[in-house]
Amino acid sequence: MIAPATVQVVRDAIRTRARSAADVCREALNRIEALDPQLHAFNTVVAERALARAEAIDRDRSRWRDAPLAGVPVALKDNLCTRAVRTTASSRILDTFVPPYSATVVERLETAGAVIVGKTNCDEFAMGSSNENSAFGPVRNPWAIDRIPGGSSGGSAASVAAGIVPLALGSDTGGSIRQPAALCGIIGLKPTYGRVSRYGLIAFGSSLDQIGPMTRTAHDAALALSVLAGADPADATSAPEPVPDYVAALTGDVRGARIGVPRRLLEQGVDGEVTRAIDAALDTLESRGATLVDVDLPHARYAIPVYYLVATAEASSNLARYDGVRYGFRANEPDLRAMYVRTRAQGFGAEVKRRIMLGTYVLSAGYYDAYYLKAQQVRTLILRDYDRAFERVDVVAMPTSPTPAFPIGERVSDPLQMYLADIFTVSANLAGLPAISVPCGFTASRLPVGLQLTGRRFDEATLLRIADAYERDTEWSKQLPPIASR
Amino acid sequence: MPSGFTRQQVSAIAALANLELDAAELDLFARQLGDILTAAEAVQAVDTTGVPPTASTVTRHASDRPDEAGPCLDREESLANAPDASLDAGFFKVPRVIG
Numbered sequence: 001m002i003a004p005a006t007v008q009v010v011r012d013a014i015r016t017r018a019r020s021a022a023d024v025c026r027e028a029l030n031r032i033e034a035l036d037p038q039l040h041a042f043n044t045v046v047a048e049r050a051l052a053r054a055e056a057i058d059r060d061r062s063r064w065r066d067a068p069l070a071g072v073p074v075a076l077k078d079n080l081c082t083r084a085v086r087t088t089a090s091s092r093i094l095d096t097f098v099p100p101y102s103a104t105v106v107e108r109l110e111t112a113g114a115v116i117v118g119k120t121n122c123d124e125f126a127m128g129s130s131n132e133n134s135a136f137g138p139v140r141n142p143w144a145i146d147r148i149p150g151g152s153s154g155g156s157a158a159s160v161a162a163g164i165v166p167l168a169l170g171s172d173t174g175g176s177i178r179q180p181a182a183l184c185g186i187i188g189l190k191p192t193y194g195r196v197s198r199y200g201l202i203a204f205g206s207s208l209d210q211i212g213p214m215t216r217t218a219h220d221a222a223l224a225l226s227v228l229a230g231a232d233p234a235d236a237t238s239a240p241e242p243v244p245d246y247v248a249a250l251t252g253d254v255r256g257a258r259i260g261v262p263r264r265l266l267e268q269g270v271d272g273e274v275t276r277a278i279d280a281a282l283d284t285l286e287s288r289g290a291t292l293v294d295v296d297l298p299h300a301r302y303a304i305p306v307y308y309l310v311a312t313a314e315a316s317s318n319l320a321r322y323d324g325v326r327y328g329f330r331a332n333e334p335d336l337r338a339m340y341v342r343t344r345a346q347g348f349g350a351e352v353k354r355r356i357m358l359g360t361y362v363l364s365a366g367y368y369d370a371y372y373l374k375a376q377q378v379r380t381l382i383l384r385d386y387d388r389a390f391e392r393v394d395v396v397a398m399p400t401s402p403t404p405a406f407p408i409g410e411r412v413s414d415p416l417q418m419y420l421a422d423i424f425t426v427s428a429n430l431a432g433l434p435a436i437s438v439p440c441g442f443t444a445s446r447l448p449v450g451l452q453l454t455g456r457r458f459d460e461a462t463l464l465r466i467a468d469a470y471e472r473d474t475e476w477s478k479q480l481p482p483i484a485s486r
Numbered sequence: 487m488p489s490g491f492t493r494q495q496v497s498a499i500a501a502l503a504n505l506e507l508d509a510a511e512l513d514l515f516a517r518q519l520g521d522i523l524t525a526a527e528a529v530q531a532v533d534t535t536g537v538p539p540t541a542s543t544v545t546r547h548a549s550d551r552p553d554e555a556g557p558c559l560d561r562e563e564s565l566a567n568a569p570d571a572s573l574d575a576g577f578f579k580v581p582r583v584i585g
Contacts, residue, residue, distance in 0.1 A: 100563040193543050207542045233551060237544050305526035316503060323504065325578050330569035336581045341506040353505060357496070357515055358522060360503040371526065376539030378529050383540060416521055432543025457543075 007072050007166045007220040011113075014071035017061070021071030021115060025054035028073035028117050031164045035483060039162060041139050041155040043078045044086050045118040054115045068227055070113030075159045075168040078119040079126050080211070081200040082106055085116075089202045090134035091124045093322050093329045093347030103200025104232045105169060105211050112227045117165060120155030124349045125319065126176055126204045128152045129421040132412055133351040140408070141184060142481040143447055147405040150180030150421075156214050157184040163484040167215050167224055171201055173208045174307050175400070175425025178437035181214055182400035182450025185439045185479065187467065188214045189221045192458050193432035194239035196225075197232030205314040206237075208307075208429040216477055218438070218468035222246035225460060241458050249461035250468040255289030257466055259453075260393035262297045269423065271403045277441030277449040278399050284473055285466065295389040295396060299381040300427055304419055306382065307426035309362050309375035315352075316359025322347060354415060383431040386454070394462055395453045398424050400437040404447035428454050436463040439476040448476075491516040 005013070013019040029047050036042050050073070057064050057071050064070040076082065079089040081099035083106075088094045102110075109116070123133040131139040131154030139154040141147040142162040149158045153170025157180035160168050170177040172190035181188025189212045196211045203209065213224035226246050232238040261282065266275070286292055324330030324343030331342035348356070362371035389396055402423055411418045428435035433454050440451040451470075455463045471477050493512045496519065500507045507515065565571040570579040 097567055100559050100566065236547060237542070239544075240546060299532070302529055302532060305529050308522065309526055309529070320504070324569055325580055327567035328569070334581055336583050339581050340504045344504055345506040348505075350511075353507070353511070354515060354518060356503050356505065357499050358519060361499050361519065361523075364499070364502060370530070371523075373539055374529050374532075374534065375526075376541060377534035377537045378532050379540040380537050381532065381534070383543070415518055416525055419522075430540075457545075 005166055006216050007069065007223055010072050010166055011068070011070060015065065021054035021057040022051060024071055025050050025073055025115050025117065028165055031162070032118065035162050035164060038145060038483065039140050039142060039158050040137055041120055041158040041162070041164070042075070042118045043088055043090060043121050043136055043155070046085055046116060049085070050115050050117045057113060057115070064113050067113030068223060069109065072114050072167060073117045073165045074109055074114040075118055075120050075156055075165045076106065076116055077122050077153050077156050077168070077170050079122060079171055079202040080106060080169060081202070082116065082119065085119065087119065087202070089125045090122050090136055091347065091349070091352070092135045093343070094327070095329060097327050101200065104197035104234060105228050106200065108227055114167070120153070120159055120168060122155055123152035124352050125202065125315070126152040126171055126173055127315070127351050127355055129175065129179060129418055130411065131155070132408065133349055135349055138408055141405045142483050143185060144405060145483070147407055147447070148183070150183035150401070150405065152176040153214065154180045157181055157186060157188070160184070160186045160214050160216060161481060161484070163480060167213060167220060169211055170214050171209055171211050172429065173205045174311060174429050175422045177212045177214060178400050178425050178435060178450070178452060179421065181437040182452070183405040183448060185448030185476065185481070186214055186216055187218055187221050187439070187477070188212065188437045189225060189460065189463070190428060190435050191225060191229065191460055192239070192434040194237050195434065195458065195460065196228045197235040197238045199232055199234035203318040205311040206318060207314060208311055218464050218471055219247065219250060221436070222250055222464045222468070239458070244461055246461055246464055249465050251465060252469050252472055254285055254466050254469045257290040257395070257462070258293050258393040259285060259290050260293050260295035260389050260396040262295050262300065262396060262398060265297055265300050266398060269402050269420070270399060273443040274399050274401070274403065274449050278451055281440035281451045281470065282397060285470060288469060288473065290466070293393050295393055297385040297389060297396070297427070299378060299385050302378050303382055303427045303430060304423055306375045306378045307422065307430060308358070308419055309371050310379060310430070312355040312359035313363050313372050314359070316356045316363065319352065319356055351415070379430050382427055386427070386431050386433060390456050395455045395466060397451060397453055400424060400450035400452040404443050404449060424452060433457060434460045434463055436467050438467040438470060440474070441476060491520045
């Protein structure tokens with residue numbers, strides 16, 4: 001197998017006719033066939049649809065000449081609706097669901113010339129940090145097949161890391177793009193809340209969910225975000241702010257950039273090898289002319305409880321719609337109420353039920369003020385911490401995940417332990433801020449480590465600029481897992 | 487309260503959530519929900535006097551649009567995923583509600 005290309009390389013090869021879109025598409029499909037039996041990254045592969053589309057692009061080159069993603073194979077997390085293509089959210093309750101419409105991001109990608117090759121495995125309804133909550137079984141980490149790829153967008157991360165596609169979309173409610181990107185050694189960008197339309201994303205926590213790109217390079221993430229971002233009449237929370245040219249922002253220059261480091265937050269609970277990789281990355285950025293500044297985020301340590309109170313409350317409300325009436329699985333019962341409860345009991349997996357239960361409880365009479373309202377107030381304080389930090393710095397840096405990828409099965413029986421994987425990622429969702437995970441090294445046993453940068457609202461350009469400059473100085477993002485070069 | 491959920495309490499929450507849990511799930515969730523909420527009680531220690539809640543981080547909504555009817559899903563497509571539907575009448579069907 002040849003080394004996997006980037007979005008930029010594939011797109012340029014097709015533009016210059018060095019390769020045909022159909023050839024590129026066939027190669028992606030071949031890699032799925034060769035690697036997916038081990039990785040289990042795809043729920044659905046749409047080979048015929050993809051080839052037909054690639055051939056159509058080849059037939060009409062002049063029409064697609066300036067399309068930013070012409071002929072680029074793309075994988076979509078299976079919680080993004082695709083018209084006429086099965087969309088399951090990795091849940092039994094949506095096992096046979098075929099959406100009658102496509103998500104706005106899907107339409108934007110296809111308008112830009114992308115060729116969708118399949119739908120990727122994820123934690124059920126995007127609830128999880130390891131991909132072990134998928135009703136269809138876990139995805140495996142391309143770097144270590146006995147380990148989790150992270151979650152919930154684990155299939156998207158694995159498919160990019162293994163060189164199957166140069167671009168995949170994920171969704172991120174509490175770290176679900178960034179954490180699997182970190183654990184699989186790729187770039188993952190969660191945009192500012194509202195930057196990308198959520199129309200057609202199967203809802204989990206509506207005030208937290210964002211869709212974003214997962215790529216091998218910061219340049220590719222910039223290219224993809226330029227396609228995905230922008231206001232959408234179908235999503236009232238999508239932002240009217242103009243979309244800058246993210247690729248033009250990649251100057252390679254970080255001189256003068258002020259990078260905040262919340263040292264106190266990082267004192268405890270971070271794996272030693274992760275700490276060393278992060279410190280080395282910060283040294284690299286400093287040597288390129290960035291300034292490191294100590295910042296304090298005093299409420300960040302409450303982010304996990306706040307997140308699990310807010311996100312589960314929103315989830316319990318969002319998932320009330322799965323009742324066996326309009327779509328999805330229905331349990332056969334002669335009585336309406338029995339039909340509802342058995343449909344949900346049989347259709348949802350354990351973690352989804354756990355979160356629905358928790359969310360229902362914190363919203364219930366008598367507990368609302370003590371849990372939900374209190375969590376929303378502490379959410380305000382977390383947001384203010386960042387506002388204060390951004391008066392002094394341009395971005396805040398910390399590890400994406402406190403540990404590298406852990407073995408499959410290690411944390412499944414302890415949800416609380418699993419939730420701690422999200423300690424550094426949930427704050428960006430609670431505060432609505434953009435954040436990126438950038439590969440910044442490996443542990444001694446060759447497990448990837450990711451550096452997370454969080455920025456000001458709508459300042460994805462600065463995150464991408466710093467990530468790109470760092471990449472130019474390091475070789476991490478050029479490394480391939482052994483499985484990809486077999 | 488949290489640390490000591492009983493089966494009955496878990497069962498009552500399940501009923502609110504339109505879920506049915508078996509005996510093993512009731513025991514498991516009684517313990518796990520208790521553990522999670524005990525950990526979540528850390529937020530109680532934070533002084534939030536006068537702090538407004540944040541429900542959404544949207545600061546600026548896209549501008550209003552004219553209230554005009556546009557294209558929408560047709561009836562057949564809307565019913566296509568239903569476990570039981572009457573295509574002729576254009577209805578989703580559910581088990582009998584009224585005797």
